Amino acid sequence: MVGLGRMGANLVRRLMRDGHRCVVYDRSTDAIRSLTDEGATGAGSLSDFVAKLEKPRAVWLMLPAAVVDSTLDELAGLLDAGDTVIDGGNSYYRDDITRAKRLQERNIHYVDCGTSGGVWGLERGYCLMIGGETEVVQRLDPIFKTIAPGQGSAEPTPSRTRTDGTAPDGYLHCGPSGAGHFVKMVHNGVEYGMMAAIAEGLSIIKHANAGTVDRTVDAETTPLRDPWAYQYTIDVAEVAEVWRRGSVIGSWLVDLTADALARSPELDEFTGRVSDSGEGRWTVLAAVDEGVPASVITTALFERFESRQLGGFTDRVMSAMRSEFGGHAEKK
């Protein structure tokens, strides 16, 4: 394992718990030490790391996207034909295609592995979406099986009749190079959409008291025609809690939302600036290229942009037009 951040370290722990032997490397010696204390073999450098692995080697990278390529370049000079590099981070799937080709020239294999599970994966297991050559992926099967949640983590799908395949274990070989990160990318796009749907819904419920709040009365403010219909003060945290059981929208995201609201009903510790780290954007680009209308996922992406006030010039142009044609002054 190269890269011992939260995700990398927990992957190592989950592997060791199941009896795998792991060599670990990171630029931080503290990160290394905390895992060697738990039984891992530490390495002092990338070449030391490579030397300590048995052939054919399997090197799992869990690195920020920005340093994957430089690490790969260095590794390429250290590894031997037949070795495999697994990129478990959030790379753009197109980079996987390029990298696999480049490493193939040295007969080094490259596997891309989208890894979902967040900070909870150590206990729950990680959902793995894998791309690469079939034989190579099969050889690594024991690793993936350990990391994934396993069949017991959910009821079997009633209509599933095929008995082959690893999807019920929580990992899937999706196709050739890039296919794993492609599916993971779209997974995150779906995540954006689901998060926004839940958040919007809770917001509508929170504002069900709109009729009890004084509205400014002026030409720039739409009056609420039916204040009697918005007289509710609803406990949003309890709504999230009740939706966890038996409802159609039951989901891990609702579970987590209930947890966050249980701790902090107003979520005042957040400013609401929602980052996006690439996969949502790439999902939209793919949808546009493919000609697939992905209105909800795209809307969720732009909602994040708006949360960071990236539409400022757009808004000022609109205010300027209103001023021009109607003499409307902006409200303060």
Added chain:
Amino acid sequence: MVGLGRMGANLVRRLMRDGHRCVVYDRSTDAIRSLTDEGATGAGSLSDFVAKLEKPRAVWLMLPAAVVDSTLDELAGLLDAGDTVIDGGNSYYRDDITRAKRLQERNIHYVDCGTSGGVWGLERGYCLMIGGETEVVQRLDPIFKTIAPGQGSAEPTPSRTRTDGTAPDGYLHCGPSGAGHFVKMVHNGVEYGMMAAIAEGLSIIKHANAGTVDRTVDAETTPLRDPWAYQYTIDVAEVAEVWRRGSVIGSWLVDLTADALARSPELDEFTGRVSDSGEGRWTVLAAVDEGVPASVITTALFERFESRQLGGFTDRVMSAMRSEFGGHAEKK
């Protein structure tokens, strides 16, 4: 129980399993008979139904929205002060406010109860979102407790410290009249958004083979610039299956999607005309009234409209403009 359709009948079964005695009525004698066979008390008419209930009566209506008001009118003449009517269907929450007022004149109580769980509720239990007077809702607690899924149906929310409240059992008194259906309405809006996000994502994955498909080459068709990046043929059913375990988007809707795709990978038995039955529309109306931007939920609603080709005139106007300014003929 008045109304013994799929939902009504299963509610009765779930109640009887837990020892409640139920009187049942429906316009269909077959529907009544099948439940009396299972131990319910049948009624031959609405007045017979009322006569067979012990006071203070609790009458649960599980009827199509269109016939609730006429049934309520008839019931109002039969019930006594102190009785309660529960509307468990999908009424518009504003109707609840009106109805509760009307019944209150006769000292009859009215409780609105949004019921989520679909055809699976008999086994899983139903998530209940309840509106009405506190004392009345409390008196009916044993009924709600039986119908709801119960605490065992999900892990406790770690950060939840309060020990009162019924939300962990899967039912919640949300507020005065209409509050239950308000929360249920928004629940369905969230459902629309989540469904659309999942469906769009799977569609983007299905079309990851866009680079392998011949595109028409003409001025009206955007060429795909990077066909090499869309060469994947991904098993969408297996993707849905793998997302069920350990992923951030794990949810009951993904479970159901995996089930449907396991049976029918192309879903050819569907035409893709997606109905909407009101709650999504009402959620949008509420968001607009409240001034809450609900972009994702609204987009999901309009996606359903588009699936039924309701935008036909809009589209023809756009084609007409393109013909006017550019001489563009429509593609067949």
Added chain:
Amino acid sequence: MVGLGRMGANLVRRLMRDGHRCVVYDRSTDAIRSLTDEGATGAGSLSDFVAKLEKPRAVWLMLPAAVVDSTLDELAGLLDAGDTVIDGGNSYYRDDITRAKRLQERNIHYVDCGTSGGVWGLERGYCLMIGGETEVVQRLDPIFKTIAPGQGSAEPTPSRTRTDGTAPDGYLHCGPSGAGHFVKMVHNGVEYGMMAAIAEGLSIIKHANAGTVDRTVDAETTPLRDPWAYQYTIDVAEVAEVWRRGSVIGSWLVDLTADALARSPELDEFTGRVSDSGEGRWTVLAAVDEGVPASVITTALFERFESRQLGGFTDRVMSAMRSEFGGHAEKK
């Protein structure tokens, strides 16, 4: 004319220029005086106003939506059978239907007249969208003809073969009560969409320098993959100016945008808080009721909501989820 704000006063001026005699009333005596100085007949009270009009009277209201009903109530007691009230403001069309019925009981006619043209209408004329009884609207034709821009204000529509109808003059009897404000309401919805499209486009052009700007490098920030493709510093004001001539998007809104940008290229005097005054919301409600997918108009409305940061709780819920599942801290 009752109500001598910007719009009301200019309507009077436009009417007087064309030889109409006008009685004017407003709560502000200054507003009255400035028009009597220009030749109008002033009134000291609403009853004085009514007394000074010849029968059958035509009373044009140009009032904030909030005071229309109280003024109508007062007027109803002063007017005689056969008189007509015209509401030229931005009333909700459903109110027109109610008001017309109420006045009809006294044989007073009610005409709703959507008036578009903003502060420029005095010179350009106003586009009028009219609802009410056919005979009444026809009787008022000389008034509408004067206020509207007239045929000379645009080239004739080449394919228009019908020679009847007033639409080429810039005013149209759209149908019975409410039809005028209905069409005006949708007009404003279209306006929202067009404004947003122009503003977004100019914003994309302004940010064509994205590749020249330093981006934070961290896991929460999507890197720009092709900075070489975003190296443009484009003069947005000149782009708006060039789009005014010969382009497909040539429009009055582009004209006005060019004017605003010519004065202030950065539009720094605006904060970008874009108000909405009701018509956009009502357009969305109508689309939802009708089952017409109005994605663009609705998106434009929500973009205005976002410009006023109305999505704050939604955004905080999303941040909270990201913190829960991924340990992501918000960026400052």
Added chain:
Amino acid sequence: MVGLGRMGANLVRRLMRDGHRCVVYDRSTDAIRSLTDEGATGAGSLSDFVAKLEKPRAVWLMLPAAVVDSTLDELAGLLDAGDTVIDGGNSYYRDDITRAKRLQERNIHYVDCGTSGGVWGLERGYCLMIGGETEVVQRLDPIFKTIAPGQGSAEPTPSRTRTDGTAPDGYLHCGPSGAGHFVKMVHNGVEYGMMAAIAEGLSIIKHANAGTVDRTVDAETTPLRDPWAYQYTIDVAEVAEVWRRGSVIGSWLVDLTADALARSPELDEFTGRVSDSGEGRWTVLAAVDEGVPASVITTALFERFESRQLGGFTDRVMSAMRSEFGGHAEKK
């Protein structure tokens, strides 16, 4: 001029009318002949074409995007240092950057020129958005000035104080290579948004009779709560006509819509399959890369996708979910 389709031929005509001498080439000899009949010099081949031009040559390409590169390759071998190629078609701006570099190696200049005006440009003039080296663009100024609409085509912008610049003539040097097509690309994105806004609005007006139409009464159909509010049968063609004068949304697109509706009020000759030819997609990609929320433009793009039923699999997945959780059968 290479490429004598509708646009290319009309550009030649407009140039000749103003005294420019033009050499023309096309693969179709008919296309050549019809212009030589009007005074142009015809060429039998690309080399003949180049031979007939005076140095420094200015070669304007008006070709489908798919053949621009091959034509450029051939031209590169025929032209001399100091010559200029102008691409007036709808190329992707990134291709301009690549092409300009390639030609620069031979000291051949490359100018990209986005051309808006459609089939009306011969009379109205074309709006030109130009990218390339400043000196080269200035040398070609007489050509651009002739093609553009000129200052008389619109009233001057009141607040514009600068007296330099060609934007008021309807052409603009936007920046280095690609800047012209970048601005044209966004122009088309804006066009998509404006078209959709107008079309949606007219559709909402057309369906203002929703309350007069029988709706199916079943659980899958949302009832219309207020049929009394949707009793209007409004003449959509006349609405488009009246919006042409004095309204805030007055625009060339409204003019054209009025024309189309005057000919064919139902637009039955169109099926509503709205093509998109690339610029809209590229605008969305740019917005996503820049991090600019372009919700309205993107929504308009996806609306076109939906008009061509590209969301079929998405919709079937949603129908499958509804069937799974609720037993809902699709409506026929």
